[in-house]
Structures are given as structure tokens and as C-alpha cells.
Amino acid sequence: MDVIGTSGACIIVGGGLAGLTAALALAPRPVILLTKAPLGIESSSVLAQGGIAASLGPDDDFSLHLADTLKAGDGLCDESAARAILKAAPAAIDELIRRGVPFDRNGEGKLTLGLEAAHSRRRIVHAGGDSSGREIMRPLTRRARETPSITVIEGATARRLLVEDNTVTGVVAESTRGPVVFATERAVIATGGIGGLFQYGTNPAGSWGEGMALAATAGAAMADLEFIQFHPTALDSVSFPLKLISETVRGEGAILIDETGHRFMVGVPGAELAPRDVVARAVWRHMAAGHRVFLDARDVPDLDFPRRFPAITGFCHAAGIDPVTQPIPIRPAAHYHMGGIAVDLAGRTSVEGLWACGEAACTGLHGANRLASNSLLEAAVCGRLVAESIKGTMPRRRGNPRADARALVSANPSAVRKIISRAAGVLRDGDDLAATAAELLPFALAEGEASDPALVGLMIVIAALRRRESRGAHARTDFPCRAAHARSSTLRLNEALAAAREIVPETVA
Ligand SMILES: Cc1cc2nc3c(=O)[nH]c(=O)nc-3n(C[C@H](O)[C@H](O)[C@H](O)COP(=O)(O)OP(=O)(O)OC[C@H]3O[C@@H](n4cnc5c(N)ncnc54)[C@H](O)[C@@H]3O)c2cc1C
Known part of the structure; x- marks a missing residue:
């Protein structure tokens, strides 16, 4: 090399x-x-x-x-x-x-x-x-x-x-x-960011946390990995990344409905204008119950949608949807780490x-x-x-690396996306997180194209598993309350691997 x-x-x-x-x-x-x-x-x-x-x-x-x-x-x-x-x-x-x-x-x-x-x-x-x-x-x-x-x-x-x-x-x-x-x-x-590590994300596909893999394999400490913000209203389409339907559309009066026309956010304080994570959780739950979810701007009085939202109108049209006459299909998507x-x-x-x-x-x-x-x-x-x-920093010594003769394998997160999206999404629970850690471990250890994405996913999953509370964007169905004391989390790769190895025999048993 x-x-x-x-x-x-x-x-x-x-x-x-x-x-x-x-x-x-x-x-x-x-x-x-x-x-x-x-x-x-x-x-x-x-x-x-x-x-x-x-x-x-x-x-x-x-x-x-x-x-x-x-x-x-x-x-x-x-x-x-x-x-x-x-x-x-x-x-x-x-x-x-x-x-x-x-x-x-x-x-x-x-x-x-x-x-x-x-x-x-x-x-x-x-x-x-x-x-x-x-x-x-x-x-x-x-x-x-x-x-x-x-x-x-x-x-x-x-x-x-x-x-x-x-x-x-x-x-x-x-x-x-x-x-x-x-x-x-x-x-x-x-x-x-890491949106590209998820099946549904708003970041470019290449943003899957490769920098975290670089730093973690070099021994650097990570912090608060479990906190991922999901945007509640990404356009539900086959494209990657998903396009954002900005909060402003809800601000103008668009409502969230399901395939039956039911406005399921009624009763949630703030309804469609509740904080981003509250709306994301409500949409996620409704989808998990088997519904499709839409953002409906058809009946907003005096809204000239194409003029007010030209970019959104453009990508809705590209997906075959007319936001003036049709509700827009949406889903939560990984947005910010x-x-x-x-x-x-x-x-x-x-x-x-x-x-x-x-x-x-x-x-x-x-x-x-x-x-x-x-x-x-x-x-x-x-x-x-x-x-x-x-x-302001003087290097301690001249960089004089020994060339690493190992062949480089290009990284590819596609095998990891579905696995991590299941457990580390908007709503999490301990059993799913543990099972996912066990599923990711062989990928992480294999030194193949999925290895680095799996290392990143594994660290996120272990951090999410260790945080036994719900706080901010991290919502655990098995620990729905906030802990009395807020503490940041730190994690190194070797700790995440050791934690995953401990889980594997339990899962197999
Ligand atoms: C759709 C969308 C809308 C947003 N809107 C806002 C907003 O309005 N306001 C706001 O504050 N934030 C917004 N954010 C978040 C914000 O854009 C990002 O947090 C911010 O741009 C991150 O900047 P960055 O330089 O850290 O990373 P990026 O802008 O993502 O740049 C990362 C770069 O690293 C490169 N790269 C990655 N891995 C490697 C590698 N291994 N080797 C070489 N190169 C590599 C990539 O190609 C890219 O050039 C939005 C995000 C999205 C996705």
C-alpha cells in the first residue's frame, strides 16, 4: 500500500x-x-x-x-x-x-x-x-x-x-x-450522521457513521450514542434518503390521518404540533398497529400549497402524489444523531x-x-x-505509520439496515435490543463489507440497552419513565463487543 x-x-x-x-x-x-x-x-x-x-x-x-x-x-x-x-x-x-x-x-x-x-x-x-x-x-x-x-x-x-x-x-x-x-x-x-444506517433515513446513504467506526476502532470513546432524533414526517417512498416534509406544513394546518381518514393525533396534547419526538412516537405506534399514515393538507383554508411549498410539491409530484388533491404518505425516519x-x-x-x-x-x-x-x-x-x-497543538512525534498490508474491504451497510431499524427505532425495548445485539455481533466480527456498519450499529444498540429509562429521543417501552438522575453515557468498542458477547449465550439459550 x-x-x-x-x-x-x-x-x-x-x-x-x-x-x-x-x-x-x-x-x-x-x-x-x-x-x-x-x-x-x-x-x-x-x-x-x-x-x-x-x-x-x-x-x-x-x-x-x-x-x-x-x-x-x-x-x-x-x-x-x-x-x-x-x-x-x-x-x-x-x-x-x-x-x-x-x-x-x-x-x-x-x-x-x-x-x-x-x-x-x-x-x-x-x-x-x-x-x-x-x-x-x-x-x-x-x-x-x-x-x-x-x-x-x-x-x-x-x-x-x-x-x-x-x-x-x-x-x-x-x-x-x-x-x-x-x-x-x-x-x-x-x-x-448515521441516518444511512437505517432502512428509513433522511441523511445521504453514505452517512452511516463511518467516522464513528474510524474513531472507535482506533480506541476513542463514544458518548450518548442511544440518542437519535427521528423526523416524524418523511415522505414514504422508495427513494433513499427519504425527503422531508417540513414541520411548517403542519404549522400551516395540515393534519395527520390514517388510511380510514381517522385523525389519530386528536387527544395528544398539542396534536400535530406536539414536539417532534411526541409526533414521531404517535405515528410509529399507529403504523405498528397496522395503519398507513398521511399528512393531509387538502382542506387547509387559503393554503396555496405549490406556491408556499414549491420544493415539497416538486418531490411529491416526482413520487406521483399531488399534495393539493391527495394526502401525502409519510413515516418517521432517522434524521439526526x-x-x-x-x-x-x-x-x-x-x-x-x-x-x-x-x-x-x-x-x-x-x-x-x-x-x-x-x-x-x-x-x-x-x-x-x-x-x-x-x-495550538504541537504534534508529539512525526506520523510514521507502518503501512497496513491488509486488503481493504469496501463497507456496505445494507445488510445491517433492516436489523438495526427493527430494534433501535422510535420505540425500543430490552428484549429486541438484546436480540439485535446478538444478530449484529457475527457481522461485526466477520471483517466483511458489513463489519464496520455492524460495529456502529452494535455500539448504538448496547448504549440503548444500557439506558434503562426514557428520556428525550430515547423511548423504552419497558422503561417508560425518566430516571431520577440524568447521566451521559460513554462507551468504547471493546466494551460494546464484550457486552454483546455476554448476551449471545443468553439469546441462544
Ligand atoms: C434533510 C435534512 C435537513 C436538515 N435541516 C437542517 C436545518 O435546517 N438546520 C440545521 O441546523 N440542521 C439541519 N439538518 C442537520 C444538519 O444538516 C447536519 O447535522 C449537518 O449538516 C452535519 O454537518 P457535518 O459537516 O457534520 O456532516 P455532513 O454535512 O453530513 O458531511 C459529512 C461529509 O463526510 C463525508 N464522509 C463520510 N464518511 C466519510 C469517509 N469515511 N471518508 C471520507 N468522507 C466521508 C461525506 O461524504 C460528507 O461530505 C438537516 C439534515 C438533513 C438530513
Whole structure:
């Protein structure tokens, strides 16, 4: 396998908002940015619709943003991390504007601030209406390509971190030239979320948690892996990822019905406008009882659906549905991972020379549930914090990796998707989780194409099994109440494997 010397360059894995922000903030220090898909084509950042939360309005203050974030996080946020990240939000928006992001403005030229569920103030800056992600990523991608210190390698998938004495020495990647080793003593994981690990998800198919597999196999600690936010209303179609039918459609008055026309949310406090996880659970239960579920906007007075929701109308039409005359089939879909690689506020993991940022990392900002539009914010703020931390760190030694001669097997999560979706979905119970851990273990140990996705799935399942309570987005039917004390969870791969091995004989018996 070729070993490529990087002359002190830092390797950033992932070209979403977090990875690009870190790369740009590191300039003029040399960076090699590896991305599976061409920049700006396949990432959750590009798909983002609503926008970025920041306390910018005259009636707002970061302490109000903090209060809303802590409430959504259901007792599990790291308050000091949340405080630091939210306080940095206005500066992060300024920086994006300086980099050329055309946020939407009103007639007076002031930023238009949108309101989203569970925010007590209007504080969502957006661009291109509901195309915020695309508009944010366009100028950043251009800048990254134009920055001489950033070498972008597209079509390169990081597959392993090389580590000696708990210190990074290199990154093994599959590239268009075949497998290569980048010798480096500093690497950043910015690989995004895990929606692609599930049968129904809103993230790109390639977002299945590969960064977690990289970090975990290198010995890094994970945190709060059990907390996954499911969006209640993804368009139920054969496409992958599923398209989002934004909450705003319910905000305009659309209702949830089943195939008989029954409005099953009546009686649930808040009905269709209840918090995201409450609606997701109600839809999931109704589907588990054998129903199909639809979002019905046909009778909303004065709603010109195609004009108000042009993008949603477009992808409904592409799926053969006319939202003006037909109810839209929907289902919950894995949308956002609150947990991830455990990091401190500087993005440092428990492995020397390894940082993580964006959705792949767990800073503690989101706790047990994410407040809408706090995730792009976290990617922008923490991408910069990681860059600052790297600038201030002297490598302990030169990356001089021993080339890993083992053949690389491309990872493929398709065998794992159905297995994990059954047990680690919206509603969970201990028996299913244990059976799923037993089912995933052979895949995880096999060193085949399903091995890394199974390792990620196994860690999530073990974390979900260990949390014997319901909190935030984690709902256990066998432990429906919150525990008296909120505690974050941490897990390493060897612990997850040991826990799964203990379960296997029980399941077989
Ligand atoms: C449909 C949708 C709508 C959303 N709307 C909003 C919103 O309005 N506001 C908000 O705050 N959040 C929103 N989110 C969440 C938000 O978009 C993400 O949390 C955020 O963009 C994550 O950024 P990231 O840089 O961490 O990861 P991503 O943007 O997902 O980028 C990850 C990158 O890593 C690459 N990669 C992955 N594995 C490897 C590997 N092994 N080797 C090399 N490259 C790799 C991928 O190709 C990709 O380029 C939305 C998410 C979705 C899916």
C-alpha cells in the first residue's frame, strides 16, 4: 500500500459544513480534505432546509437560546459546552456572511429571522428560502477549492486510522488510485450522521457513521450514542434518503390521518404540533398497529400549497402524489444523531492527535434531543474551535505509520439496515435490543463489507440497552419513565463487543 507523506498537513475526513469550516479556519496551514462524494454533492449540510439558529433578534439573547436548548436536551446537555457554542453563534453567522453566504434579508436589508418549534424567539437565519444548506455550502465549497493550503481529494473514503501508543500516525483511505496511507499526526473526523444506517433515513446513504467506526476502532470513546432524533414526517417512498416534509406544513394546518381518514393525533396534547419526538412516537405506534399514515393538507383554508411549498410539491409530484388533491404518505425516519465521538469543547477525542466536529462528534450541546437548527450551528462553531485547537497543538512525534498490508474491504451497510431499524427505532425495548445485539455481533466480527456498519450499529444498540429509562429521543417501552438522575453515557468498542458477547449465550439459550 502506498504511504503518502503529508509534510505536516492535517487530514480532515468529510466535506460538509464542519469539515469545510475547519479546513478554511486552518488556512494557511496545510490541510488534506478527504471526501467520499464530490464536494457540495452528498452531505446532510447540502440537504439542510430550515437554517441556522443564532440569538440575533432585538428581543433575543444567548441565555434565552441556551434555555430553549437545555429544555429540548431533557436534562442531558453539557451546560458549559452549550453556553460556549451558543454564545459563539452570532460570530459564526458573521463569518459565514464574510465567506459569501447570501442569507435571506428583509426590505431593509436586515437578516430575516424565522421561528421554529421549541424556539422561544425568532432566531433562524436561512438562505434561498428552504434551500439553506445548498446556499451555505456553495460559497464555502468555492472558497475551499480556491484556498491554496487546502488539497481536496474527492472520491477518497477514509477506512482506518493508524494509531500507535494512543496517538494518530496515519489515515488509510480507499481512493481512485486504490488504497493509500496518509502519514499524519493530526486527523479530524467530520463525517456527519448515521441516518444511512437505517432502512428509513433522511441523511445521504453514505452517512452511516463511518467516522464513528474510524474513531472507535482506533480506541476513542463514544458518548450518548442511544440518542437519535427521528423526523416524524418523511415522505414514504422508495427513494433513499427519504425527503422531508417540513414541520411548517403542519404549522400551516395540515393534519395527520390514517388510511380510514381517522385523525389519530386528536387527544395528544398539542396534536400535530406536539414536539417532534411526541409526533414521531404517535405515528410509529399507529403504523405498528397496522395503519398507513398521511399528512393531509387538502382542506387547509387559503393554503396555496405549490406556491408556499414549491420544493415539497416538486418531490411529491416526482413520487406521483399531488399534495393539493391527495394526502401525502409519510413515516418517521432517522434524521439526526445527538450522540457520537466523545469530544471536549476543542473537539479533542480521547485519542492523541484525533479531533472530531459536526454531527459525528458529541459535544454535549444537544443532550437527549436536538433543538431544531442547532446542528448547522454546532458544525460551524466547532469546526472553527477544532482548527484553533490544532493550531495550538504541537504534534508529539512525526506520523510514521507502518503501512497496513491488509486488503481493504469496501463497507456496505445494507445488510445491517433492516436489523438495526427493527430494534433501535422510535420505540425500543430490552428484549429486541438484546436480540439485535446478538444478530449484529457475527457481522461485526466477520471483517466483511458489513463489519464496520455492524460495529456502529452494535455500539448504538448496547448504549440503548444500557439506558434503562426514557428520556428525550430515547423511548423504552419497558422503561417508560425518566430516571431520577440524568447521566451521559460513554462507551468504547471493546466494551460494546464484550457486552454483546455476554448476551449471545443468553439469546441462544
Ligand atoms: C434533510 C435534512 C435537513 C436538515 N435541516 C437542517 C436545518 O435546517 N438546520 C440545521 O441546523 N440542521 C439541519 N439538518 C442537520 C444538519 O444538516 C447536519 O447535522 C449537518 O449538516 C452535519 O454537518 P457535518 O459537516 O457534520 O456532516 P455532513 O454535512 O453530513 O458531511 C459529512 C461529509 O463526510 C463525508 N464522509 C463520510 N464518511 C466519510 C469517509 N469515511 N471518508 C471520507 N468522507 C466521508 C461525506 O461524504 C460528507 O461530505 C438537516 C439534515 C438533513 C438530513
